[in-house]
Amino acid sequence: MNLFFVLFLVFVVVMLVLDLGVFHKKDHVVSVREAAIWTGVWVGMAMLFALLLYLKPKWVHGHAVENAGEMASQFLAGYFLEESLSIDNIFVMIMIFSSFGIQKEFYHRILFWGIFGAIVLRFIFIFGLSAAVAEFSWVLAVFGVWLVYSGVKMFFEKGEENIDTANHPVVRFASKYFPVTSRTYGHNFTHRENGKFFFTPLFVVLLVIEFSDIIFAVDSIPAVFSVTQDPIIVYTSNIFAIMGLRSLFFLISNLADRFWLLHYGLGTLLSFIGFKMIAGEFFDFHISTQGSLFIILGILAASILLSLAIPRREKR
Secondary structure, eight states: OOHHHHHHHHHHHHHHHHIIIIITOSOOOOOHHHHHHHHHHHHHHHHHHHHHHHHOTHHHHSSOOSOHHHHHHHHHHHHHHHHHHHHHHHHHHHHHHHHHTOOGGGHHHHHHHHHHHHHHHHHHHHHHHHHHHHHOTHHHHHHHHHHHHHHHHHHHOOOOSOOOGGGOHHHHHHHHHSOBOSSOOTTOSEEEETTEEEEOHHHHHHHHHHHHHHHHHHHHHHHHTTTOOOHHHHHHHHHHHHHTHHHHHHHHGGGGGGOTTHHHHHHHHHHHHHHHHHHHHHSOOOOOHHHHHHHHHHHHHHHHHHHHHSOOOOOO
């Protein structure tokens, strides 16, 4: 682990501390304007980081890099791919909060700790997968098959509007093994009363959020490995995407119904990435990083524009 990566982790910790300790110290409903500003901040930071990779690529690995433009392109492709796929995760989060009846002023706190957990879990997942890919190249082809399956499956899934909270596996596990109370106590995840310690419903929702992110990561992280096998680029692009996930959640949560074709666009995107990984392993067919970046942005833009251009047929 070089100095650059240590400094990047320090930067992430500092931003998290500022987020919860300064900018969102008090619970409140995040407005669309505030969400738009923070989304712009995180996208801007990601673009500055890509520029840093282009201008000072030696800082990343500690040695000279032959093609700095390729490294920056890999980061951008990984970032936009992760950001695009995270939109589907946002729809799941909206459904989770709605099903559990969580007050909107507590959304940010739950998402904050959910993303904190995702940062740790993705570190383990990404560097573990990187070691596996370095040892066994066919691992990417296996994940390619999985991504094609996941992408095709998205075309036939019917979106659900609610979750069966009582029978959700995480809720059942927490109720069985943890002392959980049905009452909420502000934004607290735990509560102590009469010498007894309890977890609140907000903690259970946090576990459900973490569980959904793990499932989401099984698709998104291998997808980023299709554009680069550099674990540092994969991790930094992932972190910038999920750090901006909270503001993106509040920005599009009120517009989710309008982007009704985005689900199919993400299915197309997963299928494309899966075929790309399979073709690269078995047929030695490769698409350039820049080409992958344009295809990713093109699929995302087309699904959004078509969603706005074609009104969704109302359910009876």
